[in-house]
Structure formats: structure tokens, C-alpha cells
Amino acid sequence: MFDKTVYLDNAASTRLDERVLEAMKPYFFDTYAVATSEFGYSMGIESKEGLERSRKVIASALGGDANEIVFTSGSTESSNMAIKGVLSALKGKKDDHLIVSRLEDFDVLNTAKMLEKQGYKVDFIDVDSEGVLDLEMLKAAITPQTALVSIQYANQEIGTVQDIKAIADICKEKEVLLHTDATHSFTRLPLDVSQIPVDLVTVSAHTIHGPRGVGALYIREGTPINKWMDGGFQEFDLRAGIENIPGAVGFATAVELVTPEENEQLKAMRDRIIERVQSEISHVTLNGSATSRLPQNANLTFHYVEGESITLHLDMMGFAVSTGSACFSRSLEASHVILGIGGDHERAHGSLRFSFGRFNTMEDADAIIDALKEVVENLRAISPLSADD
Amino acid sequence: MTFPYSKEVLEHFRNPHNVGKMDDPDGKGLEGSAACGDMVAVYLKVNPDTLIIEDISFESYGCASNIATASIITELAKGKTLEDAKKITWKEAAEALGGLPPVKAHCSVLAVEGLRSAIRDYEEKHGMVVEDEPTDEEVVRRRLKHVMNPIKGLDIIRTELVMKIEINEGNVRVVIDLPSHHQFAAAIKEDIIEKLEALWDVESVTVDFIS
Numbered sequence: 001m002f003d004k005t006v007y008l009d010n011a012a013s014t015r016l017d018e019r020v021l022e023a024m025k026p027y028f029f030d031t032y033a034v035a036t037s038e039f040g041y042s043m044g045i046e047s048k049e050g051l052e053r054s055r056k057v058i059a060s061a062l063g064g065d066a067n068e069i070v071f072t073s074g075s076t077e078s079s080n081m082a083i084k085g086v087l088s089a090l091k092g093k094k095d096d097h098l099i100v101s102r103l104e105d106f107d108v109l110n111t112a113k114m115l116e117k118q119g120y121k122v123d124f125i126d127v128d129s130e131g132v133l134d135l136e137m138l139k140a141a142i143t144p145q146t147a148l149v150s151i152q153y154a155n156q157e158i159g160t161v162q163d164i165k166a167i168a169d170i171c172k173e174k175e176v177l178l179h180t181d182a183t184h185s186f187t188r189l190p191l192d193v194s195q196i197p198v199d200l201v202t203v204s205a206h207t208i209h210g211p212r213g214v215g216a217l218y219i220r221e222g223t224p225i226n227k228w229m230d231g232g233f234q235e236f237d238l239r240a241g242i243e244n245i246p247g248a249v250g251f252a253t254a255v256e257l258v259t260p261e262e263n264e265q266l267k268a269m270r271d272r273i274i275e276r277v278q279s280e281i282s283h284v285t286l287n288g289s290a291t292s293r294l295p296q297n298a299n300l301t302f303h304y305v306e307g308e309s310i311t312l313h314l315d316m317m318g319f320a321v322s323t324g325s326a327c328f329s330r331s332l333e334a335s336h337v338i339l340g341i342g343g344d345h346e347r348a349h350g351s352l353r354f355s356f357g358r359f360n361t362m363e364d365a366d367a368i369i370d371a372l373k374e375v376v377e378n379l380r381a382i383s384p385l386s387a388d389d
Numbered sequence: 390m391t392f393p394y395s396k397e398v399l400e401h402f403r404n405p406h407n408v409g410k411m412d413d414p415d416g417k418g419l420e421g422s423a424a425c426g427d428m429v430a431v432y433l434k435v436n437p438d439t440l441i442i443e444d445i446s447f448e449s450y451g452c453a454s455n456i457a458t459a460s461i462i463t464e465l466a467k468g469k470t471l472e473d474a475k476k477i478t479w480k481e482a483a484e485a486l487g488g489l490p491p492v493k494a495h496c497s498v499l500a501v502e503g504l505r506s507a508i509r510d511y512e513e514k515h516g517m518v519v520e521d522e523p524t525d526e527e528v529v530r531r532r533l534k535h536v537m538n539p540i541k542g543l544d545i546i547r548t549e550l551v552m553k554i555e556i557n558e559g560n561v562r563v564v565i566d567l568p569s570h571h572q573f574a575a576a577i578k579e580d581i582i583e584k585l586e587a588l589w590d591v592e593s594v595t596v597d598f599i600s
Contacts, residue, residue: 309452309456325426384428385428
């Protein structure tokens, strides 16, 4: 039924690359021992080798060392581990103060909100109308009591990329630890921890054609952090539980398959959709930065129409995209990101996110623009709202 | 696995009936707002002798649930007298659509509101409305029957979410039996304010949650 779907929601999840699956298969069928059995039998050694090779690949992609990578179940766990782990380790030494941006994905935002309810002091830093963090506000918010700053590298919804070097330099100067959620920028944008003093980095396989359910947290050596999940002693005694070795191998393979040429292709599709939509459909607003944005993300608001209606019509025409409309989500809340950049509810309701992946083509971008022209025109024809109001 | 919408909802969404702005309507109603993400305008042509709705159309800024309900409401109301059309309920519309997801109830109830508002507009224009009644607890309760509880897909009165209603010199306070951080608290609050602010003698509306 989904054979013909043009999938443009790669920020939510990507199709697994078959080469990734091939790399994972032996770890399901041949080398399936747990890595902790390395001292007991040879299959355990092979498993351990697979895990450690994968760790090296992820570390290398970030410019860190293998012993600074902890495999997790994905971004949510990585960010929870970073934030809760550091705050727990610094409890009593700093005054439980956490700083995050207003645009963070839910893995950070809801973790911060939950900690706030538990008595931690949390500051939510504003961004400008393009989603760029206010660095002066960040500087002003950091106090001697600040335990951790958590700022995403690039936004999941509007694609705006933060000046992570400037943010890291501020944190370094103020001697505060920095965590960044790099889920959507990993391998798409450079982030070299040997050059940028970021202490913890969340990454995930599911955004780059790797398997779902595996991610990693980079933890700079020496960073104070407690384990937040009790159990066995795996992953340097920081992440309990049997290692997902096929997942780790798949993640590493996915990382190795990303090329600069692919990122250029994503950027070309992104630019095509932004340019054509803006020139061929009236009353459209680009959300996020025009210049500093993820290569794979375009986010546009189609005024006077509601996002869920657009996505449903597009689905009937064979396209899958996402919207910031409240109606799209079970929470009944409009996108906190669009509201966070100063957009009103109407702008959020009519926003669509197009996120590209390896298996998209320029024809996909052109085809969805043609479909959009029809859908938006039809929905505007029945809308009580118009530019004349 | 299918969409959480019935095939009737999808059909009305795809091919809505009685769509478009009506020139020179006898009655019109506009409910909701772009800020809430859902808005419905309903237009009527009424036979002045029989008070039968002879033509009806709608415009919608909303999701599939909103568009489909507006479409079915116009079908249900066409050919009915104003009195009978007033009695059309959201439940009736939802049943005619083969069911609506409870979480989408707030989006679709607007179509019923839009129809009633258009009928009221006609009645006011034709001297059929007597003096406005003063807002008391009963009036507030009646209005709150149009605020949906998305947890159950029924209104907040029937699902006993309303703990207290206080009215003091035009200031209305409603206490809701949900924690303020509940995922639907903000949407319910917005809906309550919208429904009560419109009353002619209401100055302010406060919605409080139990914690």
C-alpha cells in the first residue's frame, strides 16, 4: 500500500539502508553472544569486537575517543542520560541549575520540565524570529550555580542551526558543562569535539538510514556523570542492559555511508522546494533561518489553511510530510517551535515540514510542489480566511 | 491498520458537500478562530413562511474532522425547520459520520455551533429573539455542554470535569477537575473562555484547575 509513497518525513525516521541491514545480519544469526562473555567464549569476543569497532566509528565521526561513546536506545535516552546523569553527579556541588533553549526537542524540553517540577531551577532561553539562540541571554543566565547547559545543534522542526562553537566557548569561559542534542545534524553538519569544547553530544541512528532503537551519547572524558538506570555494568558502567550490538553495528555502518555528495543533494532538494514554493504559491512564510539551516530541512507555512488537512490530502496523493498543527498531534498543542520563534497559532497550524533523505530525488521535490499547489488552492477555496481579511 | 478517521469522515473530507460562501445569506454564523486552529462559517437561506432551511453552505479553516462534520451538518440541516435544525447535536453528526476520534471532538463541535449561530443570526434579524437572559449558573452549564473533553469525546459537563461555577458581577470562574499540566488542560481552558466570553453580560472568564 505504501509502495508509491514519496516519504518526506525523514526527520521523524528514515528508511533503513539495505547495506546497513547486511552489516547487522551476522550479529543476529552468527555472532549473537553478549559482549560481556568475552572472557568465556570466542563468540563473545567477536561480539565485543563488533561493538568496539562500531564505537570507534561513532567516536571518529565526532572527533572523540572510543571510550567517550556510550551506546543507548536513541536520542531520548541519550539526552535523559546526559541531563539527569550530570545533574545527579553535581548534586550538592552546584545549585541544581539547568539552562535549555525554548526550541529543544521533547527529549530535552520535557526532561527539563520534569526536573523543574522536582525542584531544579531551569531557565528556558529565548531565540530570535529565525530560531537562533540569544547568546547574550545565555551569557546572562549562566551563574556559578549552573550545572549544565543543553542547547540543540540544529532544530528538529524548522532546521535552524545554532552557532555551537560560540555557545561552547561561552560555556567553557564560564566553566559550565554543555550538552548538545545533535540528533538531526549528526553527519549532516560537522561537529568535531576535538575543536569545539562541547562535553556531551546526543546522536541517533534513525535519522541517517540506520536502525531505530539505537543511539549514542558522547561523554567527554572526565565529565561528572552518574548512571541513571540501574542494572548490569555494561557500557563503562554507565548504561545498564544487554548491548544492542546489531544496532550499534548498523549505526556505525549508517554513519560510514553518509557522504558529502549526499548532503549536497539534500541541500539541493531543500533549496528547490523553498524556492519553488515561495515563487509559485502565494502567502507562504519560510520558518527558520534562510541561511543557517540543516541541509535536509524545509519548513513553510501556508497561510489560511490548516496543516492536518494539507497532510491528509497529500497522503491521498502519495506524499508523507509532517505539520506543526495542533490537530496533527494528540497533545492538541500547536508546535512549540513555531510559537517559540514568535509565530502565532495560525502560522503553526499551517506549517509543513519537508525533511529529505537518501532515497528522495529531485523529482520527489518537484512532484510534491505540484501537489501542494493543488491542495493549498482547494483548501483556500473553502476557507473563511483569506488575505483580504 | 487504517486512519483513525472512518471512511465516511474521509469521504466528506475529500468531497465536502455544500461548500462555499453564500451571496446574500438570510443568516450566517462564524465560530472558532484561526488562533484555535479551527473555524467554521455557516450560511443559510430560509423560507420565511415555513421557516425551513432551503439552502445551506459552509466554509472551513480546519482539520479533516472539522471539514467532515461541517459537511454532514449541512446535509442534516437542509430541509429542516429552524427549530428542528437547532436540535441537531454533535453526537448525531458524529454518528452520521461513522464516529469521530474523541481527541478531535473539539474540532468538530464547531460545525454544530456554527449552524446554531447562523440560526440565531436569522432569528435576531427577524425579531424572533426575545431579550437576552442574564448569565447564571444554568446558562454557563448550557454553554459548557459545547466544550468537549477530548479524553472521552463527550462534553465537560457530562464527563463531570466541571467542579465549580462562580458568577460575580459578570466575572465567571470555572474550576476544572484536571491538573493544570494535563495535556488537554490548555485546550479545554481556551474552549471554555471562548464559549463564555461571547455572553452579553460577561466581563471576564477565569478557568482554574485543581492543581
